[in-house]
Amino acid sequence: MNKNGFLYKIYDLYSDGFRNMRLGKTLWAIILIKLFIIFVVLKIFFFPNFLKQHANGDEASFVATELTERAQ
Amino acid sequence: MFNHLFLDIDAGTIDWSRAQFALTAIYHWLFVPLTLGLAVIMGIVETYYYRTKDEFWKDAAKFWQKLFGINFAMGVATGIILEFEFGTNWSNYSWFVGDIFGAPLAIEGIVAFFMESTFVAVMYFGWKKVSPGFHLASTWLTGLGATISAWWILVANAWMQYPVGCEFNPDTMRNEMVSFAEVALSPFAVSKFCHTVTSAWIIGAIFCVGVCCWYLMKKRDTKLATESMKIGAAVGLVASLLAGATGHKSAQDVAAVQPMKLAAMEALYDGGTDIGLKIIEGIEVPNALSFMATNDFHGYVPGINDILNGYTTPDGKVEPSIDEKIERGKKAITALANYRQAKFNSSDDGSAAAYNLGVLKENMKYFGYGYIKDKNDAVPPVLINFWAFRVMVGLGGLFILFFAVVLFMTYKKDVTNLKSWHYWTAIILIPLGYIGSESGWLVAEFGRQPWTIQDMLPTWAAVSDLQSSSVAITFFLFLILFTTMLAVEINILLKQIKKGPEYSVK
Numbered sequence: 001m002n003k004n005g006f007l008y009k010i011y012d013l014y015s016d017g018f019r020n021m022r023l024g025k026t027l028w029a030i031i032l033i034k035l036f037i038i039f040v041v042l043k044i045f046f047f048p049n050f051l052k053q054h055a056n057g058d059e060a061s062f063v064a065t066e067l068t069e070r071a072q
Numbered sequence: 073m074f075n076h077l078f079l080d081i082d083a084g085t086i087d088w089s090r091a092q093f094a095l096t097a098i099y100h101w102l103f104v105p106l107t108l109g110l111a112v113i114m115g116i117v118e119t120y121y122y123r124t125k126d127e128f129w130k131d132a133a134k135f136w137q138k139l140f141g142i143n144f145a146m147g148v149a150t151g152i153i154l155e156f157e158f159g160t161n162w163s164n165y166s167w168f169v170g171d172i173f174g175a176p177l178a179i180e181g182i183v184a185f186f187m188e189s190t191f192v193a194v195m196y197f198g199w200k201k202v203s204p205g206f207h208l209a210s211t212w213l214t215g216l217g218a219t220i221s222a223w224w225i226l227v228a229n230a231w232m233q234y235p236v237g238c239e240f241n242p243d244t245m246r247n248e249m250v251s252f253a254e255v256a257l258s259p260f261a262v263s264k265f266c267h268t269v270t271s272a273w274i275i276g277a278i279f280c281v282g283v284c285c286w287y288l289m290k291k292r293d294t295k296l297a298t299e300s301m302k303i304g305a306a307v308g309l310v311a312s313l314l315a316g317a318t319g320h321k322s323a324q325d326v327a328a329v330q331p332m333k334l335a336a337m338e339a340l341y342d343g344g345t346d347i348g349l350k351i352i353e354g355i356e357v358p359n360a361l362s363f364m365a366t367n368d369f370h371g372y373v374p375g376i377n378d379i380l381n382g383y384t385t386p387d388g389k390v391e392p393s394i395d396e397k398i399e400r401g402k403k404a405i406t407a408l409a410n411y412r413q414a415k416f417n418s419s420d421d422g423s424a425a426a427y428n429l430g431v432l433k434e435n436m437k438y439f440g441y442g443y444i445k446d447k448n449d450a451v452p453p454v455l456i457n458f459w460a461f462r463v464m465v466g467l468g469g470l471f472i473l474f475f476a477v478v479l480f481m482t483y484k485k486d487v488t489n490l491k492s493w494h495y496w497t498a499i500i501l502i503p504l505g506y507i508g509s510e511s512g513w514l515v516a517e518f519g520r521q522p523w524t525i526q527d528m529l530p531t532w533a534a535v536s537d538l539q540s541s542s543v544a545i546t547f548f549l550f551l552i553l554f555t556t557m558l559a560v561e562i563n564i565l566l567k568q569i570k571k572g573p574e575y576s577v578k
Contacts, residue, residue: 012201013193013194013201016201017196017198023142023568027142028145030145030146031145031148034148034149038153046160046545046549047156047157047159048160051163059245060167060244061245061412061416063163063164063168063245064242064245064412068408068409070533071402071405
């Protein structure tokens, strides 16, 4: 790969940067753990899409019924 | 405030969902303002390096960027959880707001990802790889990226407070955007953005001055501390003056579109002209509320009772009572039901649907009032609003004084040999900065109760029909998760502050 090329410079920026991280490694570990908790644990087990589960594909009718009945 | 925590399931769901959203937003807002504030500090410090080529400034910039990075890493993606809550706990709301919410949030996600992943990398990895000018630009663009993210989030929030640029489609049951410019450049959004961002700069400045004072108290890193403190104090003074000015504009916006919030902030029950601003109950600044709300010392400000019972402004504008709005709201909801019945479930020739559509459009402005059973339910919690507003404004005033004194002392006195209480004062102000900032959000969000969308959808219509126990479980799960994250951040931050900057020239 041409070491003076633009793409190599970008690659070098990131690879060299990640390789020489010190505190950054800890922070990345925390970010990855956090993302795992948010997107895997919380999203899948605790935050389902309520309408997808209850509206049977007709969200507009479901919400219309909800909103008109709650005004009774 | 939360009236139904241990009552029946439906009511409990509303309050637990509100409590959970508030908890998430409050924790999220612990990370965001420091990111926005430190971005300015580190940008200015690196600008000094760019101009002087003095290695000291490079080391100082790296130090503040390191603290910025810790806070950034802890805060990143915490806001995503709010979007999960929309889909699960607030599904009616989520559907009802339609693409109006989706567009700003999508732009925020894309801009944040590309700007931040590019320029943060250059800022941290690029010191020896790119020119000083490009590096400096990347540092400022990192801050700008975070600020632009804040812009789109605040546009979404402002729309809930002042829904513009949209039209409700009864076929899809969604609000549809008719003017992107009206949504994105709503005057309410502009004021909110300016006030919120300048208040975030205050947090960055207080943090900077507090850290510097700790070093001065410990008699170490004195050059970094004194030089950074000058920058922190200058940023803080400018930011707190700007926050005052933008706060004044925000108050006028609130007076114009959310008069009930303003009345609750002031615990003003009976309004009129020449209204004073209460410092505390019984002590007031004459005519100041009229000025704050209308830019006129003799301006008219309605009170809670006026809004409940209806009022006429001195220039002849008639505002209907809450009872009248409730009637019109009920008409709108009935018309919606009849329209959908005629359109989708009967052999209507189109005339019934057209008639009901007309009734709906005529009364749509008051749609949300149709869910209100008692007019007093339209009054937000007055005590919280009253005191949160005073805490915010009081601390804002204190910060102006504080930064002015610190700025004077850094230029005119030897700040390396002060008595320790001077330094402690600055350190103690760090949590007070957060309290002031969070109080601002309490005013904004408690003040608009009971509305999730002003006049359109109250909380009890917006919430999903969930079991309150499931929302309560995730509330405590978040409490543990966020508290752990905050503890980790504070721990890493303190360790790095204690470690101090790394000097390339000993």
